[in-house]
Amino acid sequence: MAPTLADLFHDSSALREFVINQGNGVKGLSELGLTVLPKQYIQPLEERTCITNFVPQEPIPIIDMSKWEDPQVAKSICDAASKWGFFQIVNHDVPVQVLENVKDATYRFFGLPAEVKNKYSKEHSSSNNVRFSTSFIPHLEKALEWKDKLSLSYVSEEEAYALWPSVCREQVLDYMKESEVVIKQLLQVLMKGLNVNEIDDAKESLLMGSMRTNLNYYPKCPNPELTIGIGRHSDISTLTILLQDEIGGLFVKKNEGENWIHVPPIKGSLVINVGDALEIMSNGRYRSVEHRAVANRSNNRISVPMFASPRLVDMIGPLPELIATGEKPIYKQVLYSDYVKHFFGKAHDGKKTLEFAKL
Numbered sequence: 001m002a003p004t005l006a007d008l009f010h011d012s013s014a015l016r017e018f019v020i021n022q023g024n025g026v027k028g029l030s031e032l033g034l035t036v037l038p039k040q041y042i043q044p045l046e047e048r049t050c051i052t053n054f055v056p057q058e059p060i061p062i063i064d065m066s067k068w069e070d071p072q073v074a075k076s077i078c079d080a081a082s083k084w085g086f087f088q089i090v091n092h093d094v095p096v097q098v099l100e101n102v103k104d105a106t107y108r109f110f111g112l113p114a115e116v117k118n119k120y121s122k123e124h125s126s127s128n129n130v131r132f133s134t135s136f137i138p139h140l141e142k143a144l145e146w147k148d149k150l151s152l153s154y155v156s157e158e159e160a161y162a163l164w165p166s167v168c169r170e171q172v173l174d175y176m177k178e179s180e181v182v183i184k185q186l187l188q189v190l191m192k193g194l195n196v197n198e199i200d201d202a203k204e205s206l207l208m209g210s211m212r213t214n215l216n217y218y219p220k221c222p223n224p225e226l227t228i229g230i231g232r233h234s235d236i237s238t239l240t241i242l243l244q245d246e247i248g249g250l251f252v253k254k255n256e257g258e259n260w261i262h263v264p265p266i267k268g269s270l271v272i273n274v275g276d277a278l279e280i281m282s283n284g285r286y287r288s289v290e291h292r293a294v295a296n297r298s299n300n301r302i303s304v305p306m307f308a309s310p311r312l313v314d315m316i317g318p319l320p321e322l323i324a325t326g327e328k329p330i331y332k333q334v335l336y337s338d339y340v341k342h343f344f345g346k347a348h349d350g351k352k353t354l355e356f357a358k359l
């Protein structure tokens, strides 16, 4: 029998060479027209998403942001952040055109030749703030994830113009600038919900002093039921604002329950999720949520999360305003860079990262 393409990649060093070293990514693999998933991407049974078992259930909240200061809306935001940690917002202030532009820019970047994208890989990028990669941490994973990504950490416009790929930098900068307004509105409401009524400059910097946007690309996959686009994890940010396209495939767990709940794409909406940093700072009142994304047999999918986070040099822990009321801290103070290092030092493993900060 003639060898299949998957047979050619039976040898893991051949796969690494093609996908990682040459910068073809999983997109390159998918575009070879594979009919069988290479074994390196086959996840253990418990990590696969069995969508046929999917039972319809309470959908995640959809919040209309046009009256975000209204006490009823504010209450629904705080309730969603504590009961779900995940919600979608509509009628927010990010113009639809900005969202469309950043999606187009994502396709433009991933449409570049492998050798051009590869200039931004760990081996070739001149800065940690621009990083093209595939899977999550390939050398630490038992099975690879079916995903490529470009990660852009914001330092200044000047740096973005000097280092970010020109095919996407303006669109990502616009997306970040416009999303920042929404992040500030949400944080104002969420802090009020903790009786923290003023966000001064120091608090703003602690909550959202660093900003990163990822462009995620999940190419078509011959056996989506055997693999995963991005494995179970919670984000380590304060808040994540995520733009997804119309394909669908993002699943979340409510309250660490058993069932995975689909986050249906809604045109013009943004998905918001509480990250570990906010769970820690709110002393567990707001919950970061385990989530993952599946691969798709017939469509490529993109998503664009923006992570608003503390700065690496910040110490994070339950906010002093909460502890002053006599509340018992359940998290300790940790240096955020240690937390980040811990997250990026292992494969995705659900909400386990948080244990690093537990008292």
Ligand SMILES: O=C(O)CCC(=O)C(=O)O
Residues within 6 Å of the ligand: 214, 216, 230, 235, 242, 244, 249, 250, 291, 292, 293, 302, 303, 305
């Ligand atoms: O692609 C998605 O919908 C989710 C992506 C995600 O969770 C992440 O990049 O942290």
Ligand SMILES: [Fe+2]
Residues within 6 Å of the ligand: 233, 234, 235, 291
């Ligand atoms: Fe995530």
